[in-house]
């Protein structure tokens with residue numbers, strides 16, 4: 123733990139009627155109950171609270187005759203009832219309080235000073251410390267999807283998020299989207315990005331994807347980088363993305379914050395957290411298709427998505443139903459996977475350690491890969507040529523999954539690749555070869571148990587920087603599409619076969635599920651761009667980390 127920095131202020135102040143020694147340093151605000159005479163209270167425990175200065179949301183002088191009810195240190199009370207004290211002598215600090223399961227709340231404590239000048243000194247000193255923190259956003263561009271999830275996006279933003287932004291002095295420009303891809307297109311072309319310190323999306327994973335696509339695309343165009351070229355090194359945007367979860371799937375928020383809670387996300391934005399994240403670019407025949415940050419799945423997960431899209435009217439239950447259906451159909455797909463293994467990095471997909479807040483693996487590999495990239499730039503060679511040997515596997519696959527993060531969510535707490543990292547410049551390529559239904563079920567069930575889902579003869583996993591896939595029956599995707607368009611009957615027949623596997627004719631190809639969207643092509647070239655974007659998040663905190671921080675006096 124960091125050594126406490128030098129004290130800037132130390133005063134005896136009161137919280138309600140109890141005297142506290144209150145101190146401020148550059149890193150901590152601490153208030154410790156004074157024990158005037160331990161002789162009379164030998165068993166009274168010493169009470170000490172500490173808040174990291176970086177987690178103070180705001181400080182304000184109390185207004186006179188304020189009769190509103192406010193929360194103070196866990197209790198409700200009327201400011202008026204403060205024993206006749208002049209309110210100008212009191213100031214309130216709002217700060218982050220950690221609750222169970224990675225949730226954050228905004229707590230408040232009001233300090234009463236013996237004189238007004240001291241009160242003002244405290245307020246200005248705390249404000250100075252907050253202003254010195256340059257990572258906090260001052261101006262945010264906010265996109266709200268009014269139709270995401272249970273259509274509560276606007277309500278959630280207005281009721282839970284906007285008041286916190288106002289409290290913290292964050293100004294916002296809010297756009298309620300009018301149609302799908304409104305946010306993406308606005309970011310690509312019109313948005314005056316120089317005015318903002320970050321972009322916030324209120325919605326689900328689809329809305330996050332829109333904002334990410336818009337921001338990455340705009341950054342490349344503004345810097346004359348061609349996003350259609352799979353070998354181009356993409357540039358990182360200076361703007362961070364904040365996610366206020368208000369969708370039916372909020373996996374990216376869960377993976378980067380540890381919970382799907384709008385207040386927690388808003389507080390991570392206010393304190394100016396920054397979590398880098400890898401992004402995979404997906405190309406087909408040198409044409410850009412999409413970016414992915416979580417799962418690229420062919421076979422089982424592609425089929426589940428395709429089937430569930432036809433059942434949208436069912437709501438979230440459609441995923442379970444389609445999952446069971448696709449498990450029973452048990453289709454496998456022939457094809458060739460080529461991949462470039464990640465070399466020289468630390469970490470493997472079979473590690474017991476998990477990617478957590480301040481992850482050293484991400485820091486180490488991120489540094490290593492950025493140094494390598496610089497070297498290659500000087501040598502004028504792309505990493506595909508210089509980073510080692512391509513390996514090729516031909517086979518019949520039940521599933522091909524590339525997990526760029528663990529893909530943990532409330533339904534699958536371990537995720538598809540539990541040891542995958544958010545920002546280490548790699549993706550975990552999981553190949554599930556043809557096996558019996560029983561064996562496939564064993565593999566699937568291991569995602570929810572303690573057993574290793576990769577410890578099966580028909581499953582292999584590789585940590586890679588780039589991979590390509592070509593389905594066997596599709597030497598050229600464009601040829602196949604032409605065929606299908608021309609021979610309408612065949613297309614209809616193929617569709618019937620997909621929908622009715624009882625006829626015994628298995629489909630020749632599946633679809634790629636790219637972060638919940640179906641790709642239009644099956645032959646793809648995927649490249650990981652190390653730490654291409656940054657989120658207003660800090661990764662999932664280990665409980666021990668924040669226990670130490672909130673109560674340093676206990677140490």
Ligand SMILES: Nc1ncnc2c1ncn2[C@@H]1O[C@H](COP(=O)(O)OP(=O)(O)OP(=O)(O)O)[C@@H](O)[C@H]1O
Nearest residue numbers: 270271299300301302325326327328329369370371
């Ligand atoms: N105003 C709008 N009208 C219709 N669609 C929109 C609008 N704004 C955004 N969208 C689209 O709605 C889709 C789903 O949004 P979002 O991810 O916020 O909610 P969701 O309920 O989690 O989504 P899903 O139904 O995919 O689970 C996104 O792909 C986005 O492009």
